[in-house]
Amino acid sequence: MLSPSTVQAIRESDAVPGSEYLLDVTGVRKEFPGVLALDNVELRLRPGTVHALMGENGAGKSTLMKIIAGIYTPDAGSFKLRNQEIRLSSPLDALENGIAMIHQELNLMNPMTVAENIWIRREPRTAFGFIDHRELRRRTDALFKQLNIPIDPEVEVGKLSVANRQMVEIAKAVSYESDVLIMDEPTSALTEREVEHLFEIIRTLKAQGKGIIYITHKMNELFEIADEVSVFRDGKYIATKPASDLTRDDIIRMMVGREISQMFPKQTVPIGGVVLRVRDLALKGVFEGISFDLKAGEILGIAGLVGAGRSNIAETIFGVTPASSGTIEIQGKTVSVTSPAIAMQHGLAFLTEDRKETGCFLLLDIQENAQVASLRSGYVRYGFVEEDRLSRDCEAMTQALRVKTPDMSEPILNLSGGNQQKVLIARWLLTKPRILILDEPTRGIDVGAKAEIHRMISDLAGQGVAVIMISSEMPEILGMSDRIMTVRQGRMSGMLERAEANQVKIMEMAAQ
C-alpha cells in the first residue's frame, strides 16, 4: 500500500506547466445515489501520447470518461481542452470540440448497415436531401482502407461477430478525426491479432499528434502501447507515471492497495468420464465438422481468431442456434438441443460473450439478474419463488465474486462493466451446472477479481463440473485449460494437451 506521503511526492513530481496538455481535468467529483463514484480526481493528457487509465472494477474509470465525453454532468471539476476552460453539455458538444469515445459496451444499431452506423447523423446527402448511398459507401471504403479493416460496409451490424462490431466502433470513433480519443476497454472482445491491428491504428493516430485515453484490464497491452499510466482506486486519484517507470506489480499495488496473486492456474483434479460428446456438429455456412469429448472435471479451452466461429459453436451446443447437422450426446444420451431451455434441463449453463445483448436485463436489479436462470428448476415451490433462500444464495454468490454495489436492489444498469460481468457469472454458477460453457468469462474483469474467478472455475472442475472456456486471452487459455481446441474458419484445426501447448503453437494453428 502506498503511504500518503509517497502519493503526494508522485503528484508533485509530475507537476508540469499546463500548456503541454491537450486535455487537463482536475478536481472532478461525481456522486450517484449511494455511491461516490469520483472524488477529486484528475487526468492530464498530452498530445501524441497514449494515456492508460487503470483501476479495479468500479474504480470510476468509465464514469470519468463519460464526463469527459459529455454524457454525465460532473458535480464539480475543471476541464481544460487545449488550455481553454470548457463545459460540455452533451456527447454532440464533445464531438464538436474534438472528443470522441469508444464505449465499454457496444452502441451500434443492429438493424442498420455498417456504413449507416458509422456515419449516423453525418450522412452525405444528394441534391434532393436524400442519403447519398454511393458517397456513403465510398467514404466507408476509404476509411476501412486507411484502417485496413476487412469488413463489408453494406452488411447489417447485427450479423457481425462481437469483435467485428468492436472494430466498427473503433472505425466510427476514428472517423470523427477528433483530437482526443477515449477508448474504454476496446480490446475486451478482441483476440491478439485484432489487438495488434488496433495498436497499429493507435500508433498512426499518435503520430498525428492525437491524444488517446486507453482503459484496459490487460496488463501486457499497457506496456506495449501506453506512454503514461494513471491509476484510480475507489473513485480516488492515486498517481500518474510514465509507463516505462512502472512494473506490473507496481501498477497492481497502486490499483488494489495490497499484494495479490495475479494468475491462478488450474489445479490438477481427477478427470471423470465423458459427459459431453459432440460429433460432426455443423451449422450451415458457419462451422462444420466439430467433434470432441468433454470429461467431468476437465476444462477444454477453445482458441481461435475472431470470426473463426468459436462463439457460434458454443451457441449451437447450448441450443441458441440449433445445429443443422451432427449429434450432441450428454451423459451418454443423444439430445436434440433445440433451445437453451432443453440444454439447461440437461445440466448445461452458458455465459454469453455479449453482455448487453444476451446477458444483462438492464432495467432489472442485481438480484433479478442473478436469479433468473435458477428459477427454471429450483427455488420455486407451487409457482412461488422462495425469496429468502434465493436472495441469501444470490447475495453470497455476488459477494464471493466481489460485486461492488450498495445493495442487491440496485439496477444492474448502474454497475460498472466488470461488475455486471460478475453478476452474469453468478447467474450461471447459481444454476449448479454439470457442464459449464464460458465465452470470454473474464471480459472486462480486473486482475484481482480475475484470479478469484479462475479459482472458482478451478474449484468447480474439482467438484466434477466439465467446463468449456472460450477466451481470447492467451495466459487465460494456457493457464486454465486441460486441453485446448483451436478453431480456424469454422473448422477444428487442432487439439493440444496442456503439457504440449504454448502460445506459438496455438497461434500457428489458429492462423489461416
Added chain:
Amino acid sequence: MTLLQDATSPAKAPKRRKLSSELSILGVLVGIALIFEVLGWIFVGSSFLANQQRLSIIILQVSVIGIIAVGMTQVIITSGIDLSAGSVVGLAAMASASLAQSSTDMRAVYPALTDLWPIWPILAGLFVGLLIGTINGLLIAKTNIPPFIATLGTMVAARGLAKWYTNGQPIALLTPEFTWLGRSFNILGFPLPLPVIIFLVVAFLGHIALRYTRYGKFTYAIGANPQAARVSGINIGAHLIKVYIVCGLLSGLAGVVTAARAASAQAAMGTSYELDAIAAAVIGGTSLAGGVGRMTGTVIGTIILGVMMSGFTFLKVGSYYQEVIKGAIIVLAVAVDQYRRSRKTKA
C-alpha cells in the same frame, strides 16, 4: 483487505427508489383530486371530494376498466399489447347474458336455457376470454406477427362475432341471481359494489403473481430483454401464451361484470375499453417498452382515470371535450415514461 470490505458495503441505500415511483403516482392522484376540489368551489360552488356517494361511484365506474388493466399491465410488461380486450368484453357480455336470461323473456336467445344457475353465464364469459386469449397467444408466440397486429385482428373479429351472435339485438331481462354480481354490499356501513371488490381482489392476485411468482419474474425478464431471457432458459412462446390467456380471461370476467351491472348486454359493450386499460397502466408507470410496471401503480392509474371522468362530469365539461382531454393525458403519460427512461440511461 479492509479496503475491499469498505468498497463492498458503502452506506446502504435501501429500497427507497422503488417505492418513490408509486408515491409520485399517488401524488399525481391527490393533485388531480385537489384541482377538481378547487375548480369545484370556483365554478360549481360545491365540494368535489366531500361527497361519499361520488367517491364510491368513481371506483365503480372504473372497476371494469381496472379488471382489464390488471391483465393489460402484464401484457405491456412483456412489451406487448392486447387491443382485443374491449371486444372480448363485448363478446363475453353477450355470451354470458345469453345464458343468464330469465324465463319472463318471451324472445330469449335460448328459450330452453333460461333461469340457469349464474355459474353457467359466468363460465361462458370466461370461456370467451380464454378462447380469444389463447388465439392471441398462439398468434404471437407461434408466428412472427407483432402483438399490435395480431390483437388488432382479434379485436375486429371478436366485435364482429358479438354482433353476429344475436344479429345485433341486445339481450335483456337477466336473472336477479346473475345481476347480483353488479350489486352493492354494506360493509361496516359503507356501500361496496361487488364489481369494485372483484377489481380489488383481481388486482391483489395480479400483484402477488407479478411480485412473488416465477410467472411474474419471467414476465419482467421477457419484457426487459427477450434475447437474454431465452438464453436464460425461459420458453418465451409458452410464457407469452400464458400472459395473453390471463389478459383474455380477465377481459372475459370484465364482460361478465359489465353485463351483470347493466342487467343486459349489447354487442357494442366495452368499445375502446382496451385504450382506457392501457392508459390506466401507462399512467400508473408501466412502460410501453416493456420490463417495467407494477400492479399498485396500475390500480392508482385506474383511480386517476376515474377521478378525471367524474371530475369533468362534475364540472359539466362536455363529453367530447372529455375525450380530447383524456387523449392528451395519455400522451402526457407516455411522454413522462419516455423522459424517465432517457434519464435512466443518462443519469
